Amino acid sequence: MAKQQERQQDLIGSFDIEGFQDDLLYWFERQQRDLPWRRDRDAYRVWVSEIMLQQTRVETVIPYYERFMERFPTVRDLAEADLEEVYKYWEGLGYYSRARNLHAAVKEVQEKYGGVVPDTPEEVHALKGVGPYTAGAILSIAYGLPEPAVDGNVMRVLSRIFLIEEDITKAKTRKLFEAVVHRIIAHRNPSFFNQALMELGALICIPRSPRCGICPVANHCRARDKGIQESLPVKKKAKQVRIEERAVALIQRNDGRWLLHKRPGTGLLANLWEFPNTEYKGDADPREQLSTYVYQTFGVKCIPQELVMEHSHVFSHLQWNLRTYICAYKGQEDVEGDAEAKVRASWVLIEEMPHYPFSVSHKKIADGLHEGFQQSLL
DNA sequence: CACACGTGGAG
DNA sequence: TCTCCAAGTGT
Incomplete structure (x- = not known):
């Protein structure tokens, strides 16, 4: 779509891509948290962590992840388990369709791919419970492929960096961010680049009172330059329950x-x-x-x-x-x-x-x- | 696209 | 209390 291309061109324009990558990656290498799922790059372990982390805080996930991986260490262990037991390990985590879909998808991987998580966008995205974000996360973090993994953190960070004011609750806006990431992702380390964007959103570029004073990429931030970082990203209000x-x-x-x-x-x-x-x-x-x-x-x-x-x-x-x-x-x-x-x-x-x-x-x-x-x- | 789908923490 | 949210996906 030509219009999207122009919008993207406007956004990136004179942006110092390499400088941004360097500052972001240097910070991540020094400041990243020691999390259970960062112990290795096993695709199954990355996958499970990404599913658990959907709409769920890191501190909440950690104990669930530890228990889950101890009981279901491999694709085969989970594929052979009863759904009822999988649910028991998910009890209290919320969004229970994640457990159901993960179990079904893991069984598919066991049967169709011999227990090896596939490494193409089409195959990964086709797995139940794996949407555009999780597919990108698995492909980049576990397999080192330069695919965008756009979650709430990434949209918050990039909306401020590039002064993007589109409503982030719209699917179309997520696609714009994916296009932006495609343009700026560090091909030498897509895994760290995507994780760094999210880590920055979790630790520095937080929703309220972002810590711009200690932000490693503050110099690249257009919202910070204008002093309007607190009003981004733009998000439609949720309706009453x-x-x-x-x-x-x-x-x-x-x-x-x-x-x-x-x-x-x-x-x-x-x-x-x-x-x-x-x-x-x-x-x-x-x-x-x-x-x-x-x-x-x-x-x-x-x-x-x-x-x-x-x-x-x-x-x-x-x-x-x-x-x-x-x-x-x-x-x-x-x-x-x-x-x-x-x-x-x-x-x-x-x-x-x-x-x-x-x-x-x-x-x-x-x-x-x-x-x-x-x-x-x- | 809008809405269903959980829970616990922070300010 | 109340509001917003936290590494989204399925329909």
Whole structure:
């Protein structure tokens, strides 16, 4: 596209590409953090780290990465594992489709490529859960290829360096940044160049109050020159989150087992376990609607009694206000109900619960159950 | 393109 | 409290 070419030409113009590369790489070689996934260039290890790091802080990822790599050290180990166990290692990390897609993609690599992560843009990008950023990260970091790896850090850094004011939430803008990186990437070390851009964004060129005073490339920065670095990058504001009032049922059968439900394989918190729960509307007693839901869905008769826990959980696009009730078990009938949900239901001993992957909101309820809701009852 | 998709930390 | 976010991808 000629227009994009012109825009790019305008941006790069008289930019000192070599000077920028030198300053950036020199800084990275001296200041890069010692992170678990930087121990080597193994493509599988790079891949796993990049998936975990999507929209997730480095400090959060580190312990998950360590545990995950200890249990699944190679493509084969992960390919041979059950998805349920993979989920258990992902429990609490969020964005669980990452775990599902990674597992599927690793199985594909094992079967189709004999366990060797492919090294072409087409093949890597075709893997589930691997988008333009992750593909570029794997190709450059693990294989040393001069491919752009444009994430939020890179867009923030380069929007300031080149004074780019396009909205970074647009896909088209990411492509502009990829074009820019293609022009300025250091071919002698694409791996370090891409990592350095991200590291700079994480440590120096941070969203608020960027540390321009100690920035190794401040001399190359047009936003800094104009004093407008704080107002970049331009990003459309997120919309408000929807609120759902939900009632949760704790139902213990006469044999001591509790009713759990495994969520559907797609959508919110896919494949994670939870206690039966339903959204309730209006000011009516939630217990009525909860009892009806449990019966119609699972064919389980119960009477919600005491409110034992009340808590909220905020997602990126949704907020749950949860009220959890201890219920009296009154038997089970063979109703039609929700056939799919019934298949995903299971009666579980409390000692076995730690083996089931829960979402954070329901893990808190499970923990409360283990502790007898001591705190809530006070 | 817009929106679904998690969570915990920082200012 | 509240707002924004952190190494994005799938639909």
